[in-house]
Amino acid sequence: MLGALGCSDIGTHELAIEGNEAITQSIDASATDGWTITFTSFVVVVHDPGLIERTDNEPTWVRENGVTVWELVSGLAEGEALSRQIRATSYDGADFRIAPASASGYDAVIGNATTEQVEAAVDGGWSIHVIGEASDGMQSVDFDWTFDTNTRYRCKFEGDEVVALAADGTETSVIEIMGDALFRTEAEADDAPLVFQPIFDADANVDGQVTNDELEAAGLMDTMVELTRELGGVRGAGACPGFEGGAND
Numbered sequence: 001m002l003g004a005l006g007c008s009d010i011g012t013h014e015l016a017i018e019g020n021e022a023i024t025q026s027i028d029a030s031a032t033d034g035w036t037i038t039f040t041s042f043v044v045v046v047h048d049p050g051l052i053e054r055t056d057n058e059p060t061w062v063r064e065n066g067v068t069v070w071e072l073v074s075g076l077a078e079g080e081a082l083s084r085q086i087r088a089t090s091y092d093g094a095d096f097r098i099a100p101a102s103a104s105g106y107d108a109v110i111g112n113a114t115t116e117q118v119e120a121a122v123d124g125g126w127s128i129h130v131i132g133e134a135s136d137g138m139q140s141v142d143f144d145w146t147f148d149t150n151t152r153y154r155c156k157f158e159g160d161e162v163v164a165l166a167a168d169g170t171e172t173s174v175i176e177i178m179g180d181a182l183f184r185t186e187a188e189a190d191d192a193p194l195v196f197q198p199i200f201d202a203d204a205n206v207d208g209q210v211t212n213d214e215l216e217a218a219g220l221m222d223t224m225v226e227l228t229r230e231l232g233g234v235r236g237a238g239a240c241p242g243f244e245g246g247a248n249d
Helices: 115-124 179-183 197-201 212-217 221-228
Strands: 010-019 036-055 058-063 067-071 082-087 093-098 108-110 128-135 140-147 151-156 170-177 232-234 242-244
Touching: 010 036, 036 082, 036 115, 036 170, 036 179, 067 115, 093 170, 093 232, 108 115, 115 128, 140 197, 140 212, 140 221, 151 232, 179 221, 212 221
Parallel strands: 010 170, 067 108
Antiparallel strands: 010 082, 036 058, 036 067, 036 093, 036 128, 093 151, 128 140, 151 242, 170 232
């Protein structure tokens, strides 16, 4: 595509994948039911992120095809954002998929995760792996969960959210994963309270770590799976609606 365009017809788009402050810092007790929640690792497997150009109400996707694995707690170092040259025009949307590596024909590669994390994602068949701890000041518990959900997130940009890429210019978009969404009391309710006490209570063997099996036994897993579909967004545009992933369309 780019070979048919002159230099003045293209610009550079950089795409960063980062966690929000809930992931990179913590969720304060004042924002929950008295529990401070801190992630020590938050890894996602991202497929084909990109922008959407709409002409005559027909969308065209401009994607970074491939599967990349990202550790969101540590943040991005210089040069770790995805970058490519694309047509200089206005883009009014973005989409991406978080899914197991096996959901794509591409091999999973490092975004900013470690080699070990990439291998674990491939071998374990998961799309999201979160590790952390929570404390209410008197009690504490660790958690270590994986999810094998396949979710496409799609955002529509309006007004100042639109990416207006000038010829020979550079624009940056940030896919933002919002870790606090995991602790909402219910799905499809952005203003739902954040709670951790039911998760603490799920530690049935009282070993100080809540596992996937314990979430399942406590009846919490189905809701948490639904909440993973609300993790994705684009910084400046807010949360992106999530739906069951599939072919790029």
